[in-house]
Amino acid sequence: xxxxxxxxxxxGLGLLAVSAVLAAAFLAQFVEGDIPCPLCILQRAGFxxxxxxxxxxxxxxxxxxxxxxxxxxxxxxxxxxxxxxxLHIAPGDAGYGGTLLGLHLYSWALxxxxxxxxxxxxxxxxxxxxxxxxxxxxxxxSLGLPALGMAxxxxxxxxxxxxxxxxxxxxxxxxxxxxxxxxxxxx
Numbered sequence: 001x002x003x004x005x006x007x008x009x010x011x012g013l014g015l016l017a018v019s020a021v022l023a024a025a026f027l028a029q030f031v032e033g034d035i036p037c038p039l040c041i042l043q044r045a046g047f048x049x050x051x052x053x054x055x056x057x058x059x060x061x062x063x064x065x066x067x068x069x070x071x072x073x074x075x076x077x078x079x080x081x082x083x084x085x086x087l088h089i090a091p092g093d094a095g096y097g098g099t100l101l102g103l104h105l106y107s108w109a110l111x112x113x114x115x116x117x118x119x120x121x122x123x124x125x126x127x128x129x130x131x132x133x134x135x136x137x138x139x140x141x142s143l144g145l146p147a148l149g150m151a152x153x154x155x156x157x158x159x160x161x162x163x164x165x166x167x168x169x170x171x172x173x174x175x176x177x178x179x180x181x182x183x184x185x186x187x
Contacts, residue, residue, distance in 0.1 A: 002126040007062045010123060012149060014116070015054040015156050018047050021112060022159040028105065029166065034097050035183075038176040039084045041167050043109045046077020048160045050116055055153055062129045067120045074120070078113030081106050 002010075025044060028034040036044065053070025057063065084106040088095040095104045103111075123129070170176060172184040 002123075002129060004062055004129045007123055007126065007129040008058060008149075010119075011054045011057040011062065012152050014119065015051055015058065015152050018051045018054065018116075019152070019156045019159050021047055021109075022051075022156075022163060025105070026159070026162065026166075028098060032098055035170060035180040036166075037096055037178065037180060039080055039087075040097070040106065041163075041170075041176060042080045043077050043084075043106060044163050044167075046073050046080060046113065047109075048163065049073025049077070050113075051156045051160060053120075055156055058149060058153060062123075064124060064130065067124050071117055071120045074113040074116040078110055078117070081110035081113060085110055 022044065025036070025040075029036060050070045050073045053066050053068070053073060056066040056069065060066070084096070085104075088104070097105055099105075100108060166183075167176070169183045169185045170180055174184075177184075
């Protein structure tokens with residue numbers, strides 16, 4: 001049977017995985033010069049919402065409402081990813097941006113959002129985690145080591161903040177360009 005500490009560990013690993021996705025997106029953006037399109041930015045916002053749900057489970061203990069935040073964010077992000085996949089599904093369309101192992105990043109995002117929904121739904125099946133999580137905690141629940149849990153939360157927060165700053169730099173105060181080639185506020 002899965003207990004609250006095990007669920008916190010799984011949530012922490014999930015948050016670390018989402019952080020890795022956001023870090024990989026930054027890597028493609030800054031190292032390869034692959035500036036995100038508006039749909040890519042919205043997919044990153046979906047990952048940020050997933051990170052929020054998982055971070056709430058780490059910080060406050062597992063709750064169905066926290067899983068709901070992650071699932072709803074993944075469904076919205078998955079819908080945006082599916083739209084972008086469908087935009088580039090025509091024969092001869094090279095797609096937008098670079099590829100990883102033969103798939104565009106938005107295709108990977110769609111697959112990851114599906115995995116997130118399935119993973120959160122599976123974790124919701126284990127009711128015992130919610131019984132143990134009822135008592136308020138005076139310290140940060142973590143992955144077993146308070147410093148490690150704090151580091152995972154801080155990494156996720158920094159990556160989400162970085163994505164927000166990069167979006168403002170790219171789009172300025174207006175609409176984001178359909179096919180961005182530079183950062184509007186850095187011209």
